[in-house]
Amino acid sequence: MSEITVIGGNASEVLAKRLAKKLNANFISSELRVFPDGESKITITAKPKGKIIVVNSTYPPVDSNFIQTLSLVTKARQFSRQVICVIPYMGYARQDREFLSGEIITLSVIAKLLVAAGASKIIVVDAHSTLGLKHFEIPIKNVSAVPELASYFRRLRLKHPLVVSPDSGGKERAAEFAKHYGTEYIALVKNRDRKTGKVKIISASLDSVRGRDLILVDDMISTGGSIVKAAQFLKRQKCGKIYVACTHALLIDSAGKKIKRAGVSAIISSNTIPGNTSIVDVSGVIAKAI
Numbered sequence: 001m002s003e004i005t006v007i008g009g010n011a012s013e014v015l016a017k018r019l020a021k022k023l024n025a026n027f028i029s030s031e032l033r034v035f036p037d038g039e040s041k042i043t044i045t046a047k048p049k050g051k052i053i054v055v056n057s058t059y060p061p062v063d064s065n066f067i068q069t070l071s072l073v074t075k076a077r078q079f080s081r082q083v084i085c086v087i088p089y090m091g092y093a094r095q096d097r098e099f100l101s102g103e104i105i106t107l108s109v110i111a112k113l114l115v116a117a118g119a120s121k122i123i124v125v126d127a128h129s130t131l132g133l134k135h136f137e138i139p140i141k142n143v144s145a146v147p148e149l150a151s152y153f154r155r156l157r158l159k160h161p162l163v164v165s166p167d168s169g170g171k172e173r174a175a176e177f178a179k180h181y182g183t184e185y186i187a188l189v190k191n192r193d194r195k196t197g198k199v200k201i202i203s204a205s206l207d208s209v210r211g212r213d214l215i216l217v218d219d220m221i222s223t224g225g226s227i228v229k230a231a232q233f234l235k236r237q238k239c240g241k242i243y244v245a246c247t248h249a250l251l252i253d254s255a256g257k258k259i260k261r262a263g264v265s266a267i268i269s270s271n272t273i274p275g276n277t278s279i280v281d282v283s284g285v286i287a288k289a290i
Contacts, residue, residue, distance in 0.1 A: 005048035009056025016055035018283035052076040058091035077118030085119040088272035096132030126247040145270040150180035158213040166230040213240040220248035224255035231262040
């Protein structure tokens with residue numbers, strides 16, 4: 001195998017180190033200095049060799065982490081024509097189409113910037129929609145953390161477990177999780193007001209959840225509104241314990257506490273975003289994609 005260098009961005013240094021170990025690659029860290037006016041100055045700590053892999057998630061502060069990712073890709077391009085950009089959590093993935101007249105498809109802008117910076121390939125984990133991948137003019141690979149999450153939950157002793165998607169849009173994800181876990185799944189029906197963002201569960205009563213431990217599965221949790229509504233609804237159906245499994249745990253504005261207050265026993269997420277819930281490692285699935 002030719003020489004490989006992994007450059008870890010400030011937002012994903014631990015994951016980048018694990019990936020480098022999986023690939024038996026050189027690891028280079030990056031130093032970040034943020035000036036009083038908010039500008040970022042990034043310095044890589046060594047000279048990369050061979051194929052270069054830049055790893056940096058773009059969770060909040062999203063814009064700053066994107067600029068840092070673009071800067072690292074640009075620097076890497078000076079040393080190699082092969083620059084794989086791994087963005088474990090891709091910010092702006094929800095802005096993949098024009099929902100309301102006049103909205104800018106920001107993901108399309110991001111795609112152009114990554115190409116201009118010099119990325120030759122992009123790898124993301126559980127992108128919010130496959131439609132968004134069509135905005136990229138270079139090869140982009142979407143890998144899933146679901147098998148690893150399901151593997152973690154298989155080690156827990158749950159009572160007659162059932163996988164639940166908080167909405168119909170996540171039905172395929174719940175089906176995949178249930179397949180790997182070895183159980184059944186259902187999908188709730190919700191309605192979200194596009195202007196206010198308010199969520200309402202419109203499913204009928206569910207006798208099928210009574211007394212069963214539930215795993216609420218989602219790709220990402222931001223403010224937790226959908227999960228809270230789903231948990232409250234499911235508790236009214238006399239279910240057992242409720243667990244949450246997600247790839248990207250943003251957990252904005254004390255979302256974790258709100259989810260726990262709604263009756264959720266634990267939140268388990270992957271390490272695409274570092275945090276207290278990020279127990280499941282995705283470096284292995286990223287390494288396979290590379």
